[in-house]
Amino acid sequence: MFQAFDPREGKRLALLNPEGCLTECASALPHPTDEEVLEAYRVMVLARQADEWAVNLNRQGRMPTYVLNEGQEANSAGALLALRPDDWFVPAYRELAGMLLRGLPLHQIYLYWHGNELGSHLPRETYHMLPISVPVGSQPLHAVGLAYAERFRGTDRVVIAFMGEGATSEGDWHEALNLAGVWKAAVIFFTQNNQWAISLPARKQTASPTVAEKAFAYGFEGVQVDGNDLFAVYAAVRQAADKARAGGGPTLVEGYTYRIGPHTTSDDPRRYRSEAEVERWRALDPLLRLERYLQNRGLLGAEEVREIREKCLARAQAEFEQAERLKDPSLEDTYRFMFRELPPPLKRQLARRRA
Amino acid sequence: MRSLTLVEAITDGLRTAMQADPTVLVFGEDVGGEGGVFRATAGLQERFGEARCFDTPLSEGGIVGAAIGMAVGGLKPVVEIQFSGFAYSAFNQLANHAARLRNRSRGALSVPLVLRTPHGGGIRAPEHHSECMEAMFAHMRGLKVVIPSTPYDAKGLLIAAIRDPDPVVFLEPARIYRSVRQEVPEEEYTIEIGKARVEVEGSELTLVSYGAQMKEAREAVQALAERGRSVELIDLRSIYPLDAEAVAGSVRKTGRLLIVHEAPESYGAAAEVVTAVVEGAFEYLQAPPARLTGADTFIPLALGEHYYLIRTGQIVAEAERVLAYEP
Numbered sequence: 001m002f003q004a005f006d007p008r009e010g011k012r013l014a015l016l017n018p019e020g021c022l023t024e025c026a027s028a029l030p031h032p033t034d035e036e037v038l039e040a041y042r043v044m045v046l047a048r049q050a051d052e053w054a055v056n057l058n059r060q061g062r063m064p065t066y067v068l069n070e071g072q073e074a075n076s077a078g079a080l081l082a083l084r085p086d087d088w089f090v091p092a093y094r095e096l097a098g099m100l101l102r103g104l105p106l107h108q109i110y111l112y113w114h115g116n117e118l119g120s121h122l123p124r125e126t127y128h129m130l131p132i133s134v135p136v137g138s139q140p141l142h143a144v145g146l147a148y149a150e151r152f153r154g155t156d157r158v159v160i161a162f163m164g165e166g167a168t169s170e171g172d173w174h175e176a177l178n179l180a181g182v183w184k185a186a187v188i189f190f191t192q193n194n195q196w197a198i199s200l201p202a203r204k205q206t207a208s209p210t211v212a213e214k215a216f217a218y219g220f221e222g223v224q225v226d227g228n229d230l231f232a233v234y235a236a237v238r239q240a241a242d243k244a245r246a247g248g249g250p251t252l253v254e255g256y257t258y259r260i261g262p263h264t265t266s267d268d269p270r271r272y273r274s275e276a277e278v279e280r281w282r283a284l285d286p287l288l289r290l291e292r293y294l295q296n297r298g299l300l301g302a303e304e305v306r307e308i309r310e311k312c313l314a315r316a317q318a319e320f321e322q323a324e325r326l327k328d329p330s331l332e333d334t335y336r337f338m339f340r341e342l343p344p345p346l347k348r349q350l351a352r353r354r355a
Numbered sequence: 356m357r358s359l360t361l362v363e364a365i366t367d368g369l370r371t372a373m374q375a376d377p378t379v380l381v382f383g384e385d386v387g388g389e390g391g392v393f394r395a396t397a398g399l400q401e402r403f404g405e406a407r408c409f410d411t412p413l414s415e416g417g418i419v420g421a422a423i424g425m426a427v428g429g430l431k432p433v434v435e436i437q438f439s440g441f442a443y444s445a446f447n448q449l450a451n452h453a454a455r456l457r458n459r460s461r462g463a464l465s466v467p468l469v470l471r472t473p474h475g476g477g478i479r480a481p482e483h484h485s486e487c488m489e490a491m492f493a494h495m496r497g498l499k500v501v502i503p504s505t506p507y508d509a510k511g512l513l514i515a516a517i518r519d520p521d522p523v524v525f526l527e528p529a530r531i532y533r534s535v536r537q538e539v540p541e542e543e544y545t546i547e548i549g550k551a552r553v554e555v556e557g558s559e560l561t562l563v564s565y566g567a568q569m570k571e572a573r574e575a576v577q578a579l580a581e582r583g584r585s586v587e588l589i590d591l592r593s594i595y596p597l598d599a600e601a602v603a604g605s606v607r608k609t610g611r612l613l614i615v616h617e618a619p620e621s622y623g624a625a626a627e628v629v630t631a632v633v634e635g636a637f638e639y640l641q642a643p644p645a646r647l648t649g650a651d652t653f654i655p656l657a658l659g660e661h662y663y664l665i666r667t668g669q670i671v672a673e674a675e676r677v678l679a680y681e682p
Contacts, residue, residue, distance in 0.1 A: 088428075121461040130427065131460055135451040141417055142452070145424020145432075152380075152406060152430060172447060175417030182412055337458040338497055340465070340520040343549055343596035 001239055002223040002251075007212035012256060013236055014226035018284055020292025022231060029235040030242075032081055034299055040081050040101065040230055041290050041300070042308060044073040047097040048287060049312040050106055050319075051261070054113065057320060058265040066113045071228070071260035073097040074286035075192045078233025079160055079253075083241055088150070088159040089129040090143040092136070094192060094259075095162050102129055107319040114323050117333075128157075137163055137170030140189055144176050147185040147244075158186040158244040160237070165254075166197030168211050177252065181218035186244035188237055189215075189252045192227060194259035199272040215252035227255025228286035258284070359539040362532040364506035365395045365471075368513035369433065371543045373403050376431060379517060381408045383418055383435030383471075392437055393473065393532060415444040419470065423452050426466045426522075433517060436472040440483030445470075446491075453522045454497030469516045473529035474502060475567050475617050477664050479657040480529075487618030487649065492524045493595040494622075499548050500594040502526040504569035506537040508592060511546030519548060526594075528567035551598035553605065557587035560678055561605040563614040563628055565591040568665065572615055575670035584678060594624055602628055603635025610641035611677050615670055620648040642680035647673045 005013040015026040032040065047069055057063035076098025080089065089102055099109055104127060112119025112132065120131035133139035143161035150157040167173050168191060180187045191211045195202050208214055215222030223240075225232040233255060240251035258281035262269045269278075294300035335350045336342060342350070359367060373379045381399055383391075387410040390397030400408040411418050415436055422432035436442045449470070457465045476485030492500045501516060501523060503509035509527075516523035554569075555576050564572040569590055576586045587605050591598065606612050612632050614625040625646035632644050647665060654663045 117459055117461050120459050121463045123463045124427070124429075130464070131456075133452075135447060138420065138447055138451060141420025141448065142424035142427065144417075145421035145426070146428045147424070148421065149425045149428025149430045152425075153428075171444075172416050172420060175412075175414045175420065178412055179414060179417045179421055333461070337460075337462045339457070339499075343499075344599065345596050 001243055002221050002236070005223050007210040007222055007224045007254070008216070012224045012226060013232045014229055015231040015235060016229045016289055016293055018289055020289055020296050022293070026231055030082070030238040031231055032234050034297070036081055037230065037290070037294065038299060040077045041294060042312070043100045044077050044097050044287050044290065045308050046100055046106065046312040046315065047073050049309065050096065050316040053313065053316040053320065054110070055265060062324070063113060064115055066265045067093050068261035068264070069094050069096045071281060071285060072192055072194055072257045074230040074233055074290070075190070075227045075255040075257055076162065077101055078230040079188075079190055079237040082234045082238035083158070083160060086128050087157050087241065088143065088146045089127070090139050090146070090159060090161040091130065091132055092139065092162045092164060092167065093132045093134060094164065094194070099129070102127055104129070105319070106316065107322040110320050110323040111326065116326065116329055118326070118329070137167035137173040139163070140176035141172055141179070143187045144180045144183065144185045147180070147187045148183060151186065156245045158188065158241050160188040160190055162190045162192060164197060165191055165193040165202050165205055165211055166200065167191070168214065169205055177215065177218040177250070180250040181220050184247065184249035187250045188240045188244065189250065190237070191252065191254045192257055193254050194257050196259050196263070196269070196273065198263045198267060210254060212252055212254040220250050220252070222252035222254065224254040224256055227257030228284050228289065230286065230290055356538040356540060358536040359506045360533045360536055361503070361506045361509050361528065362393055362395050364509040364539045365513060365527065366397055366399070367539060368510035369396060369399060370402065371510070372514050372517045373399065373407060375543055378429065379407070379431045379433060380425065381433045381435070382411055384411060384413055384437045386410060386435050391435060393529065395471070395527070396435065415441050416448050419445040419448040419453065422468045423448060423456070423466050426468045427456070427464055431467055431517060433469040433471065436470060438480070438484040439472050439474060439486035439488060442470070442472050442488060449492070449498065450495045454495050457521065458497065465520055466522050467520050469523050469525055471525045471527060474526035475528060475530055476654045476660055477530040477567065479660065482656065485654045487616070489526060489594045490618060490623050493624070497522070498595065499523040500526065501548055501592060502528065502566040502594060503592060504528060504531070504566055504590050506535070506539050508546055508552070508590070510539050511544050512548065512592065514543055515545035515548050518545065523548065526566065530567040531570055534570065546592070549593045549596040549598055551592055551601035552590045553587065553601070554590050555586065555588040557585040557609065559585045559609055560611040560613060560674055561587045561589060561602065561609045562670075562674060563589045563591060563602055563612065564616060565594070566617070568615055568617050571665060571667040571670055574667040575674060578667065578671050579674055584674070586674065591624070591628070597627055597631060599631035599635060602631050606632045606636040607639045610639050611680075612644040613647060613674050613677050614644070615647045615665060617649050617665060619651045620646065621651050623648055641682060642677050645673060645677050
């Protein structure tokens with residue numbers, strides 16, 4: 001399916017160039033409708049504005065450590081656009097655009113970063129999504145199990161699991177790919193290779209020229225796509241999902257992208273990488289590229305761009321206030337979800353704490 | 356009624372649970388075609404098919420991680436970790452995900468999985484096969500930890516674990532897998548997790564143990580009875596949650612406690628049992644609560660194993676010391 005883009009031959013799937021023009025081969029591949037592209041664009045703008053506002057809040061002392069998405073929005077946006085709403089979504093923690101596309105309210109996402117577990121309250125049949133996963137590389141295994149459960153129950157749902165390139169050094173990641181290969185699990189492993197795992201550059205993470213080619217050792221295909229290109233991400237994930245739904249097993253998609261911002265608001269990347277490098281990647285901004293495309297196509301005016309941005313900023317501000325207004329968790333909340341029913345030791349500990 | 360060994364009762368429990376609930380899956384290394392290295396899953400694949408009982412690659416973290424996904428997806432995975440020491444590889448999945456998903460999702464998601472693994476030494480096994488990890492599992496928070504010492508309890512506790520809405524670690528006393536037989540009902544029944552069992556009633560000393568160590572504890576109670584001493588024997592059965600009241604209640608009657616387990620002493624279950632007694636029966640104590648446990652060493656290989664394991668005679672001697680104590 002991805003023979004034309006074999007990462008072992010140094011090939012990368014890219015459809016939308018930095019000037020916002022689609023290459024010729026785009027028409028031969030699955031692509032989103034204009035309406036879907038506009039939807040993804042709005043969500044990516046909201047994600048960008050939400051991040052900027054969160055950094056602002058962090059400096060004001062109103063938001064603890066926050067993870068930023070700048071420069072990577074097209075990866076999760078393109079991927080989620082290519083999937084059905086009932087396909088499972090297993091995020092890492094840099095998939096804000098995808099979460100918004102899945103329908104998760106921004107105030108709930110803010111609530112999580114603000115310090116309330118209620119932000120991860122994701123009823124199974126509402127979002128078909130697992131909470132953010134902090135232990136790097138651990139969550140792809142859950143995707144394999146979810147895929148097994150869906151097949152066992154006879155559905156044709158597929159599962160997408162996200163992780164960074166740093167996660168590909170973890171044992172659990174390899175176990176997930178191996179199990180998925182053996183079980184022909186309907187999983188799309190999506191690695192956002194953003195070049196940096198906090199301060200470690202990708203070349204020191206793995207001696208493999210690409211992440212994508214690791215898939216072949218597990219008996220399935222891998223493809224590297226331009227992760228700053230919504231159309232390339234969509235095309236790869238859509239094909240991988242169609243294949244998985246038809247029983248063709250897993251695919252590893254590597255979104256080749258860049259983390260423009262720090263790892264989190266607590267990190268200072270100037271200590272370990274050059275501004276010149278960041279500037280080179282800024283020119284490849286996925287949002288800017290999509291904006292040019294939409295303008296080239298006459299689907300978006302300059303005035304509208306400004307308007308959408310302003311509306312998104314206002315919405316981010318309002319959604320944070322909504323999160324901030326919510327009552328803090330109670331003492332009981334921190335105990336009562338340890339088990340479905342509190343066992344005696346926890347009852348005793350809670351009573352003591354209350355006293 | 357049929358008379359079964361402990362490992363046969365486990366197989367029977369799995370079969371009964373799989374029969375009653377079509378979402379129960381059993382998998383792990385060599386559990387499918389082979390029926391498990393200890394034969395605990397013998398015949399299940401033949402009966403329920405490969406989708407419900409199957410072999411996995413050698414991937415303990417993978418087995419538990421995938422089981423988490425299955426459990427969230429509405430299935431009831433019962434996984435086998437072939438030998439205790441290999442469970443360490445799965446700690447990341449257990450501690451970071453299985454144990455805490457209900458809490459971190461504020462009750463929206465849960466992980467009703469069961470992890471079965473052999474417990475303890477005394478079977479002249481190779482390295483890393485004889486671990487006693489109950490305190491580690493219990494300390495993770497969010498996991499229930501049980502360990503039977505009889506065939507009847509094994510089946511009932513296993514079915515309770517499978518029906519439990521939260522993750523349960525089911526430890527199997529490998530040393531006594533085949534050493535005793537007991538009548539075990541054909542039908543489905545459960546034993547409540549978190550409840551200890553008074554196996555022998557007595558009035559002078561409370562002797563607490565669990566798992567394979569119950570074998571020597573029983574022999575010690577017998578030997579002490581022959582010397583005219585009345586010992587109450589409690590099988591803890593659940594490590595978490597601990598039945599603190601059963602132990603404290605017994606000590607309020609006897610005034611003396613001895614807890615015996617194979618696991619290392621420091622930060623072990625015995626410390627928790629002693630605390631339960633100090634908190635719940637302090638005024639009744641006629642002797643300092645005592646513990647007789649494995650040392651903080653690694654269990655030696657076959658030739659040195661006897662230095663580590665606790666023999667009946669040691670329990671008798673320690674019990675007599677506690678009984679002789681005068682305030």
